[in-house]
Amino acid sequence: MSRIGNAIVIGGGIGGPVAAMALQKAGIEATVYEAYEGSADGVGGALSIAPNGRTALAAIGAEERVAAAGSPMRGMVMQSWTGKRLAEFGTPPGLPEMLLVWRSDLYRALYGEAARRGVRVEHGRRLVSLSDEGGRVVAQFADGTSAAADVLIGADGIRSTVRRLIDPAAPEPRYAGLLGFGARTSGEGLTPTADKMHMVFGKRAFFGYQVTDTDSGWFANLPHPRPMSAAEARGIGAAEWLRRLQEVFRDDRTPAVEMIRRTAPEDLVITGGLEDIPSVPTWHRGRVVLLGDAAHATSPSSGQGASLAIESAVQLARCLRDLPVPDAFAAFEGLRRERVERIIRMAEKTNSDKAAGPVARVLRDLIMPVAMRLLASPEKFAWQFDHPIDWAAPVTAPRGVALPT
Template sequence: MKAIVIGGGIAGPVAAMALQKSGIDARVFEAYSGTADGVGGALSIAPNGRTALQAIDAGHVVERIGTPMAGMVMQSWTGKRLGEFGSPPELPPMLLVWRAELYRALYDEAVKRGIAFEHGKKLTHIDGDNVRFEDGTTATADVIIGADGIRSTTRRLIDPAAPEPRYAGLLGFGARLADLDGLDDTRDKMHMVFGKQAFFGYQVGKGEGGWFANLPHRTPMSAAQAREVGNAEWLRRLAEVFREDRVPAVELIRRTEPDELVVTGGLEDIPSVPTWHRGNVVLIGDAAHPTSPSSGQGASLAIESAVQLARCLRDLPREQAFQQYERIRRHRVERIIKMAARTNSDKAAGPVARVLRDLLMPTLMRLARPSSFAWQFDHPIDWDARVALPT
C-alpha cells in the first residue's frame, strides 16, 4: 500500500512516520515552497500527545525541545488564585513547546527515517487514486490523507458543503523572551490570567520565558489582516488592555520587541466536520477536527489521530479502516472542541459574567473530580494491539 499525505505541518510528518511503521510507504506533499521555520508561537503537548508519539518511537522528539508544565494556575485580574489543574501524576507532564521548533523537530525526524517531502505542491484536484497540484504535476497512491489544516483543501474537495471555520471572538498574540531579570520564576507552572479586558498566560523560567494573550475582538481578523496593524501598535494596545491587571502582563509586554511579537489572528474552530473520509481520501488533524488553541490539545489530538489512522490501515481493509478510525476518534475530539469553546466564552466574559466567574471558579475547582480533567490526558495507545471492528 502507498499513501500520499497532503500537508507537512504537525500531523503530516507524524502520519508519515506512523504509516511507515505500519509497513505503508508514505510521501508528504506541502503547498509552501520551503520549510516553515520560525512560524508560530507557543503551544502545549499534553501527556496524551506524548503517549501517541511514544507509540511510534518518537517521544524523544518533543522531550528535547519541550519545557515541562506540571500545572496551570488560574488567576483573576487582581492576582487572586482561582485554582490549579494539571495532568495526573502517573502521566508525563505537559510540555511547553514553540511551534517552529516542534515543526522542525518532527520534519527532521521524518527525513531521518527516510520520509520524502515535496514542497511547492498545492493541491487542486483529486480524481480516484490521482491527485493534481497547481504546478501541473500529479501523484498516485492507494490512500490520500488530508493533513492540510483548518482551511483544508482536501476537506473541501471531498465535501464541497463542509462547514467553514468559526471565529471564537478572540485574537491571538504571543512572544518568547530571554530578558527575564527581576521577574518571579513561575518554575514549572503556566499562569493563566482572566484579565479585566482580555486573557493572559505566562511562564517564566531560568533564562527563558514566554507569554500569550487572547484579546476579545468583535470582528474576525486573519493573521495577515492583524499583522497589517503593525506589531508596535499591537504591543501598545495590549499594554493598555492589561494596564489595570495586578499581574506581570504589562511588564512582559514592555520587554517584548516588535519583531519578537507573534500575531496569529483570530482563534477559530469547527464544532463538527460531517465528512471525514470519502473513497480513498481521509482527513486528520485540523482538517478533520480543528479545535481552538484554548483547548491546549490541538497538536496532541492531531498526533493521536495520525497514529490511530495508521493502526487502522495496518489491520483493516481501507474502507473499514476509515470507518473504525472515525468511530474511535470523533466523540473524543468533538468533546474537547466543545470544552475549548466554553473556555473561549470565559475569556471573553463581560463585566457581570467576569465577577460571577471569579467568585464561583475557586469553589468549582475544589469540587471538581480528578476525572473531570484526567480523561483528556490519560489516553493510552497500544501500538501492538490489533484494531478490530466492533462486534
C-alpha cells in the same frame, strides 16, 4: 499486514509528518506534500504537548526527539486579574509530563525525525484537485505535477482543501471571539514561575505566561467583536498591537504589562482570530480521509490541538495497517469522533469565559473560584490525558461491517 502499499499525505504541519512516520511503521510508504515553499523554522508561538500526545508519539518511537525540543510543564496555575490564585492543575500521576514547546522547535523536531527515518517531504506542492479512480487516488498540484497512491490523507489544517474537495458543503471555521498574540521575551527580574504556566482571566483579556531562567514567554487572547485573519491583524502593525495590549492589561495585577513592554515588535507572534469547527460531518470519502484540524479543529484554548492531531495520526495508521479501505476509515472515525468533539466543546466553554463582556465578567469572577475548587482534581481531566494507544493491538472492523474473507 497492511492492505495498502502507499499513501499521499497533504500537509506538513504537525499531523502530516507524524502520520507519515506512523504509516511507515505500519509498513505503508508515505510521502508528505506541503504547500509552502520552505519549512516553518522561526514561525509560530508556543503550544503544549499534553501527556496523551506524548503517549501517542511514544507508540511510534518518536517521543524522545520531541521531548528534547520542549520543556516540562508540571502544572497550570489559574488566577484572577486581581492576582487571586483560583486553582492549580497538574498531570495525573503515572503519565508523562506536559511539554511546553515553541511551534518552530516542534516542526524542526518532527521534520528531523521524519528525515532520519527516510520519510520524503516535498515543498511547494499546493493541492488543487484530486480524483478517486477506484483502486487509487490522484492528487493534482498547482505547479502542474501530480501524485498517485492507494490512499490520500488530508492533514492540511483548519482551512483544509481536502475537506472542501470531498465535501463542498463542509462547515467553515467558526470565530471564537478572540484574537491571539504571543512572544518569547526576557524574564529577567520577574518572579519565576519555574515549570508552571500561569493562566490569568484578566479584567479585559486573557493572559498566559511562564518565567524561567532560560526561556520565558507569554500569550494573550484579546476579545474582539469581529473576526480578523492573521494577515489583517498583522496589517495593523506589531507596535500598535503591543501598545493596545499594554493598555488592555494595565489594571491586572500580573507581569503582563512588563512582559509585553519587553517584547520587540519583530518578535510578536500575531495569529489573528481563534477558530474551531464544532463538527465535520464527512471525515472520509472513497480513498480519501481527513486528519487533525482538517477533521477536528479545536481552538487553542483546549491545549489539545497538537496532541489530538498526533493521536489521530497514530490511530489512522493502525487502522490502515489492519483493515481494507474504506473499513479502515470507518474504524478510524469510530475511534476518534466522540473524543475529539467532546474536547472541542470544552474549549468552546473556555473561550466564552475568556471573551466575557463587562456584566459576564463580574458573574464569572464571582462564580469561578467555586467552580475551580470543584474542578481542581486530576481525576476531572484524566480522561483527556490518560489515553493509551496499544500499537500492537489489532484494529477490528466497525460493528456491522463484514470483512472480506
